[in-house]
Amino acid sequence: MRRRRGFLLIAALLITVIFLATGLGIMSAQASRYEASARLADTLQAKNAALAGLDDVRVKLSKDVRFPPRKSRLRGQEKFAYSETLTAPGVVPEVSYAVIVDYGLEEEIQIRTKWLPYRWGLYRVTVNGYVGPRANPIAQSMLYAEYHIGAGAFIRFEDRSSL
Amino acid sequence: MRTASRGLTIAESLVAMGLVAVVMGALALLFQRSFGVLRQLDDKERVRQVSRMGLDRILSEVREATRIVSAGTDIVQFEKIDPSASAVPPIPAPPPPPAAPEPADDYTPPSYLPEEAYPDSSRLIVTYRIQGEVLVRQVQRKTGGASQSQAVVEGVNSFVATVDDATPNKVTVAVSAKEKTRVTSLKGSVLCPCIVVDPS
Numbered sequence: 001m002r003r004r005r006g007f008l009l010i011a012a013l014l015i016t017v018i019f020l021a022t023g024l025g026i027m028s029a030q031a032s033r034y035e036a037s038a039r040l041a042d043t044l045q046a047k048n049a050a051l052a053g054l055d056d057v058r059v060k061l062s063k064d065v066r067f068p069p070r071k072s073r074l075r076g077q078e079k080f081a082y083s084e085t086l087t088a089p090g091v092v093p094e095v096s097y098a099v100i101v102d103y104g105l106e107e108e109i110q111i112r113t114k115w116l117p118y119r120w121g122l123y124r125v126t127v128n129g130y131v132g133p134r135a136n137p138i139a140q141s142m143l144y145a146e147y148h149i150g151a152g153a154f155i156r157f158e159d160r161s162s163l
Numbered sequence: 164m165r166t167a168s169r170g171l172t173i174a175e176s177l178v179a180m181g182l183v184a185v186v187m188g189a190l191a192l193l194f195q196r197s198f199g200v201l202r203q204l205d206d207k208e209r210v211r212q213v214s215r216m217g218l219d220r221i222l223s224e225v226r227e228a229t230r231i232v233s234a235g236t237d238i239v240q241f242e243k244i245d246p247s248a249s250a251v252p253p254i255p256a257p258p259p260p261p262a263a264p265e266p267a268d269d270y271t272p273p274s275y276l277p278e279e280a281y282p283d284s285s286r287l288i289v290t291y292r293i294q295g296e297v298l299v300r301q302v303q304r305k306t307g308g309a310s311q312s313q314a315v316v317e318g319v320n321s322f323v324a325t326v327d328d329a330t331p332n333k334v335t336v337a338v339s340a341k342e343k344t345r346v347t348s349l350k351g352s353v354l355c356p357c358i359v360v361d362p363s
Contacts, residue, residue, distance in 0.1 A: 054356065109256035109272065112265040120275045121253035145356060146250060148277050154356045155277040156244045157227050 042131045042139035045095060047161065049086060050129030050141045053097030056084070057125055058154065061101075061147050065116055068101045068123070078104040083134070093132045100126045106149065122155075123147040210342040213318040214349040217298045217338040220315050221291050221322065222353045224300075225334050229286070229357045231326050234334065237293040239324035242305060248285035293321055320346065332358035 060067045068080035083098035102124040108117040125145045132138035146156040171179070221239065225231075228241035254273035286305040291298060298319040303310035320341045327333040337350040 058356070105250060105252055107253045107255050107273075107275075109270070110265050111268060111270055113268055118270070118272050120272055122250055122280060146280075148280065150275060151277055151359065153359045155229065155280060156250075157356045158244075158246055159223055159226065 039139070042093075043141065043161075046129040046131045046137070046139040046141040047159075048129065049095050049097045049131070050127045050143045050161075052086065053084070053099050053127040053129060054125070054143055054145060056097075057099050057101065057127065058147070061123060062152050068103055073103065078102060093138055094130075096130050096134060098128045098130070098134065102126070119149050121149055123149065206342055207347070210318070210340045210347045211349070213316060214338045214340040214347050217316045217319040217322065217340070218336060218349050218351050220298070220300075221324070221336050221338070222334075222351050224289060224291075225324075225336070226353045226355055227357070228289075228334075228355045231331070231334065231355075231358070232288065234324035234326050236323050237321055238290065239322075239334075239336065240288065240290040243287055243289055244281050245285050245287050245304075248281065250280045251282070253280075291315075291322075291324075293319060296320060298322070330354075330360055332356075332360050 079100055079102045081098065081100045083096060085094060085096040087093075087095045105122040105124065106119060107121045108119040110117040123146070125147060127143045127145075129141040129143075130137040130139070141159075141161040144156075144158045144160050145154045147153070148155045224243070225239065225241060227243045229244060230242040232240040232242060234240075253275040256272065283305045288303050288305055290301040290303075292301070293299070296318055297314045298316040299312055300315050301310050301312045318340050320339045322336055322338040324334060324336045327335065332355045333352055334355060335350065335352040337348055339346050339348040341347075
């Protein structure tokens with residue numbers, strides 16, 4: 001008669017492996033869900049950072065008569081860029097935005113007795129929101145807007161990033 | 164004393180098999196229940212996701228609006244600039260005459276209104292509506308012509324768009340999707356940067 005010693009041990013091991021594989025499968029499915037949620041949260045944070053940048057540039061354009069600075073224009077440039085980090089130093093991930101104001105469609109004329117020149121036309125504004133370092137971000141969002149100098153308001157807005 | 168080569172009796176085998184069956188049955192019941200709960204959560208999540216997709220889709224495009232044409236139950240219609248359009252550049256100031264390098268105080272600059280930067284031919288009318296249980300997006304040029312429709316999200320039952328009277332640039336949308344017996348509703352608001360609010 002054939003010896004069948006150790007049969008129960010192998011059967012127990014087999015059942016353990018099956019349960020382990022099932023458990024790991026369920027856990028990995030949940031892990032991918034958590035990862036997707038985290039990615040979505042980062043993307044939304046980048047979008048909100050870009051919206052904060054857009055509001056910042058809107059306030060600067062409507063309130064600050066010296067914005068955007070014209071010195072660069074005298075040097076033949078048509079764009080002015082600045083950036084701001086929204087998180088405290090050392091906070092990870094860093095959240096920031098970068099703004100580019102293109103004043104290629106701005107026209108101006110100096111009136112004889114006026115302190116400031118009369119301006120009309122448009123400013124083309126591009127705002128990028130970042131989560132993580134700007135050189136290698138975890139998530140990025142790009143907004144584009146056009147500011148009408150005469151109306152003192154945006155007349156065009158586009159979300160150029162996908163959610 | 165029994166030797167190892169003798170094997171198991173039928174009674175021993177039956178008891179062992181019975182025990183294994185009881186344990187496996189209990190485990191199967193446990194798994195069935197947890198899979199049932201998981202399936203329920205999946206269904207709930209799917210409906211929530213449909214609502215979220217519909218809401219995000221409407222809100223992200225409404226944010227680009229330059230004017231809200233109409234807002235109500237199962238319809239929101241607004242005007243926006245064609246993404247492929249470029250602004251008509253402003254007329255530059257005339258070169259100053261040598262005798263008077265700077266114009267006088269009563270100088271009138273060339274006209275450059277927002278409507279001149281983007282005439283009607285650069286503007287689109289976008290409509291979101293419900294057809295059956297599908298959220299449909301329809302686009303037409305402001306100057307007329309053929310309209311294009313596309314299904315955006317399936318499974319959306321209804322939505323309501325409202326414009327705040329006090330702040331006309333604030334649009335609120337509530338999207339509802341139905342799961343077997345329960346309705347999931349999500350609500351969100353956006354401020355449209357291109358709609359100017361009268362400070363008075």
